[in-house]
Amino acid sequence: MSQHQNEEIIREEIKKEFQLERMILFSDAVFAIVxxxxxxxxKIPETEILTDEMLPKQxxxxxxxxLAYVVSFGFIGTVWYQHLKMFSILKDYxxxxxxxxxxxxxxxxxxPFTATLISRSKGEMLPFFIYLGMIMxxxxAQYLLYSYIVQRPTIRLNIDLSEHQAELYKRKVSLIGFSLAGMLVVLTYMCIPDPNMKSMSTMWMAVFAVIYNIIIKRKKSKMAVIPKI
Structure with missing residues (x-):
């Protein structure tokens, strides 16, 4: 292989790396803006005078x-971290x-729209359902992206994918479990006649969290007993 060909290959690799870096920077900017x-x-509602007596009430x-910000920040932060891990194994796009x-x-x-909607809903369930739908x-979308990266050897590094396959399994369980929990929340909400008790339908999300942790722990314990070759 001639020196000119080597230079062309190096130039092409640098170009791919630069373009991939642009995609990562663009994605990080979206997360930061959100x-x-x-x-x-x-923000505290605008008033003429904010006294010491009014501040605690505001x-x-x-x-x-x-609360909506804390929950949303935690979820968006988790999505960003997983996005970081996904793109760390890419070599091309x-x-x-x-x-x-x-x-x-x-x-x-x-x-931001759904978080604002749920923070101003004052106990209404429709904004909560919209918020859950956005999470789902x-x-x-995250599962589709992760699955695509793992299954496309032409754009990812040639490395051991056991950790990423385990993470992809977690995403699959999370997707199925969250979808079922969401449907149960809606059905339970529709079946409860007492308006004051309808908010109890959200308990299915807590049930989903418990079952999800049990499934993931069992999966880890099974992987731990498999002897490495």
Missing amino acids: ITLMAIEI LFHLLPTL DKGLVIRNMLLLFFVGLF LCII
């Missing part, structure tokens, strides 16, 4: 907004990767 927009919603009214990444960013970008759409 978190910033959610933080902007945490802060108390901000509790739903703060293609159209399929770009489309799936943009799909994930599209749903992530809607989080993010989980679906």
